Amino acid sequence: MQTNEVHEQPHEPLANYLRIQRLKAGFTQQEVAEVLQHLHRDIISRHERQESVPSLLVALMYETFYRVPVSEIFVGLAKKVEFDVETQLAEYEKYLGEQSATGPRAASIARKLEWLSKRRSSGFK
Amino acid sequence: MSTQISRILAVEIRAARLGYAVLESTNRLGDFGAASFAIPSAARQRIARMLRLYRPSVLVLHGAGSRYPRDMRVRKSIARIAKDEAKKASVAMAVVPERGFKSFFHQFHCRDKYDIAATVAVRFPELAWRVPPPLDFYDPEPRQMLYFDSIALAIVYLESPEKANPNVADDGVLSPASK
Numbered sequence: 001m002q003t004n005e006v007h008e009q010p011h012e013p014l015a016n017y018l019r020i021q022r023l024k025a026g027f028t029q030q031e032v033a034e035v036l037q038h039l040h041r042d043i044i045s046r047h048e049r050q051e052s053v054p055s056l057l058v059a060l061m062y063e064t065f066y067r068v069p070v071s072e073i074f075v076g077l078a079k080k081v082e083f084d085v086e087t088q089l090a091e092y093e094k095y096l097g098e099q100s101a102t103g104p105r106a107a108s109i110a111r112k113l114e115w116l117s118k119r120r121s122s123g124f125k
Numbered sequence: 126m127s128t129q130i131s132r133i134l135a136v137e138i139r140a141a142r143l144g145y146a147v148l149e150s151t152n153r154l155g156d157f158g159a160a161s162f163a164i165p166s167a168a169r170q171r172i173a174r175m176l177r178l179y180r181p182s183v184l185v186l187h188g189a190g191s192r193y194p195r196d197m198r199v200r201k202s203i204a205r206i207a208k209d210e211a212k213k214a215s216v217a218m219a220v221v222p223e224r225g226f227k228s229f230f231h232q233f234h235c236r237d238k239y240d241i242a243a244t245v246a247v248r249f250p251e252l253a254w255r256v257p258p259p260l261d262f263y264d265p266e267p268r269q270m271l272y273f274d275s276i277a278l279a280i281v282y283l284e285s286p287e288k289a290n291p292n293v294a295d296d297g298v299l300s301p302a303s304k
Contacts, residue, residue, distance in 0.1 A: 013149075014156075014178075014179065019156050020154060020155060020157075023156075026255075050178060
């Protein structure tokens with residue numbers, strides 16, 4: 001079927017998809033808060049509205065609760081983190097490549113460069 | 126024609142509330158919900174927040190053309206607010222006329238909103254439990270109907286062969302067909 005087309009670059013994913021996961025499950029924020037006992041309804045609301053980022057413990061709770069990996073619930077956040085880390089790592093690799101050293105320090109740099117190279121070839125960016 | 130939609134925010138306007146749905150493709154639902162407000166100007170904050178939160182590529186409106194003069198002024202006022210906020214957020218805006226909306230679901234043999242809700246639920250089975258049963262004419266419309274109206278609007282925009290009207294007049298009149 002013919003469809004409408006928006007001539008724009010694809011948008012970044014939302015920071016998280018917590019709300020739609022909850023709505024699909026048919027739970028209210030209060031009910032989720034009651035099940036995940038460490039959380040208050042207001043905190044869940046803030047997470048869903050992307051006003052705050054949950055702690056690792058709470059993120060893992062969401063993963064277990066919805067049976068969806070953290071990286072899928074927090075797609076936007078995960079992509080941003082990945083981009084930031086990869087950028088920093090590329091810069092660090094460049095920095096290491098420019099170093100001139102001898103002895104143990106040279107071996108350490110060589111090891112890191114080797115690991116980074118393996119990391120790239122094993123599917124990581 | 127290929128589908129290059131990134132994210133659309135469909136807003137179904139009522140006199141004292143609005144329904145919204147976020148679709149990232151024809152089968153990926155990002156969010157949906159409804160908001161109530163006592164006065165039309167209170168809708169501004171809500172619409173602005175949605176635009177900020179979802180960062181849509183298009184804001185799709187429907188429901189600003191009412192058959193009832195009592196509601197028309199309020200609905201058009203909300204449409205104007207939505208237009209203002211979309212402009213501020215540099216978000217493109219489109220309008221699905223009533224005729225286009227009805228003719229799209231006519232192909233699925235939908236006679237009323239309840240049929241449309243059932244059709245939407247076929248596409249998104251996780252929402253099937255929310256489909257309201259048909260009510261008598263004197264019963265108030267259930268809140269969840271607004272969810273389905275909004276999702277249906279988004280689907281119509283994404284899949285309709287007719288381009289939705291991207292122009293909205295300054296007075297908030299959305300489309301001659303929607304009057």
